[in-house]
Structures are given as structure tokens and as C-alpha cells.
Amino acid sequence: MKALTNKYLFMLLPMVVMSWGLSAQTNHTLSPGAEFSVSGTSSLHDWTMTSSEGKGEAVITAEAKALQSIEQLSVTMKAESLKSGKSGMDGNAYKALKTGKNPDIKFNLKNVKSIEKKGDYYQVMAEGTLTIAGESRTVDVVTKAYPNGNTIRFTGSKTFNMTDFKVDPPTALLGTIKTGDEITINFSLTFKSKQS
Template sequence: MKSYIKRNQRSLKIAALAIVVGLVPVTLSSQNFKLSNGEGKLAVTGTSTLHDWEEVAEQKSGSLQVDISGELPKIAALKFIVEAESLKSGKSAMDKNTYKALDTDSHKQIVFQLSSIKEITPVPSSSNKYKVVANGNLTIAGKTNKIELPFDLTVNGEKASLEGKKGLKMTDFGIEPPKALMGTIKTGDEIEIHYNTIWKK
């Protein structure tokens, strides 16, 4: 009886070891990255009746999880966060109008959360660059909309980059385009988000 129990215990240990060994490649192939705030750039551009404008995000964060074990990488998770009041234009009056339009007293962050990957294709003549179209939820000023986010993904050892641009309308998020000087200067409804972001392990 004792020898039977020992054989069973040995078999269970071998089976457990086989399961763990089988899982190791999957675990190792999944890479986790954090957005580097001090590198790259995320900016919002738009128009007005006076001039074009740009606001740059000074505080951004996020997480990215990529599995590179197959022919094409699999993006398991992606989240962008921009602190709304870190958007700076270089003009304090414009920034003040922006924060009022975004209702930053109540809604501190702008957030994109990945829900699925619609498409991913390799870039010709590049071994680690891919064109991606991601589906996700974008929350601005407290309102969440489903959007498609296009970007180029590059994974190179300890570092990854996401680069692209996305057009949006303020009114789709319940935001009234800011005005200045008693309404004589009006901001256009359409804006464009430009992102060239660096992510590190």
C-alpha cells in the first residue's frame, strides 16, 4: 500500500511539473510595458477662427501587454491615461477655457481602454513593426464612446512604441467647443490626437 501511495505521489509530481513546464513559454512570451511619461509626445491639435492650436499632455501613463510568441504579436491589454489639466498650449487663457470645457473639476482624466484588436498586419521590410487597429472605450469629460484607434506598434527588446493619430469631434463627447473674447473667437469642433509614445518594461 505504501509503495502504491509513493508511486501515485511521484506521478502527481511529474504531472504537475509537466504542466508548469508547458506553461513557462506562454508566461515568458507575454511582455508587460509601462508608458514612459518623459519620452515621446501626445498632443491634441485643432483650429479656431483666429489660428490653429496645439495642446501637449505633460502627464500621461499607461500599461501595455503584448504576447510575441506567434507569427503576429497579440495585444492582450492596453490602457492610456492623460491627466486632463496637464494639457498645455503655452497660453494660460486658452488652457483655462480648455479645462472649463472638459469640466476638469469633476473629470480629472482622459482614458482609453482596449476592448479588442480589429486588425494587425506586419509592415513590409520590418521585422518588428506592425499596423494595428484597436477597438476600445475612450472617456473624455465623463462621457465614454467606443472608437477605433489606429497605430503603428514596434516591439524591440525592452522597449515598445505606439505611433499614430485619431480624429474626433468634441460634441461627440458632450463638449461645447471653447470660445473666447465674448464669443468672437470660436474653436472648431474637430480635433486630432497625435501620439508617439514610448513604453518600457
């Protein structure tokens, strides 16, 4: 009887190991080609600054195309990697962001409130710490997550006021052109498993 039990245990062990591999908590890094954009308004025209530079780490549990949990996630972007195509505007933006003392814009996940399947993606409602110009605030973020094998792509946006982070909206031409306080950050970020 003991020998028979041991036989079944040896047969089940590979299946258990395989199931762990299909649904495992894995470390991920942000892949090259991240897409960031910051957009807003001014008294002259709307504006957008974009960047494709960023570094990030995440701990994610997924099974094939099923997202189960996100334990950790952090993203850092150099503020001066944001470009508008107009050097004067860029300079005013960097001055407002105090990039000399605070070169990075950062997001650190604090809590995932819910993960819900929605068609071909998962809606993730989360809370995190956003740091801009050296000022940190807790923000709510809603993203779409697209798991696919060893990668997972997050897309979304967040709108807030610059003054929430003690950033004075930039001005130009002796104050005759004024930037609106409200801005929107859009992002598309792909994280890849380190185990792949």
C-alpha cells in the same frame, strides 16, 4: 528504453523553456516621456496643446522584434497637463473639459481587430473606449507599433468632434473667437516590459 526516453525529455525541456521566454505574454508599463498633442482650428488661428504626462499598463506578447498580440492596454492622462503656452486658452479648454469633476482623459483597449507587418513596423487596428470630460465612447484606432526587445512604441492619431463627448467647443472674447468642433489627438507611447 525508458531511460533513453527520459534522457531526451531532459534535453528537450530547456529548449521548451527557452522558447517560452522568447515569445511570452508580459506586463508592460508606459515609460516616462510619452508624447500627446491635441490640435484643432478656431476662427482666429489653428492651435495645439501638448503633454508629456501619462500613465499606462499593457499585456503584450512579442518575440524580439515580432509583435504577436495585445491582450490589454490602458492609458490615462491628466487633462490639465495639456498646455498651449497661452494661459487664457488653457483655462477655456479646462472649463470645456470639466476638469474639476473629470480630471482624466482615458483610453482602454477593448479589442484588437488585426496586427499586420508593414516594413519596419506593425499596423494595429483596434477598438477601445475613449473617455473625455466624463463621457465614454467606443472608437476605432489605427496605430503603428515598433517592438524592439523589451520595449514597444505605438504612434498614431485619432480625429473626432468634441461634441461627440458632449464638450462645447471653447470660445473667447465674448464669443467672437470660436473653436472648431473637430480635433485630432496625436500620440507616441513607449511601453516597457516589467520583467526587464
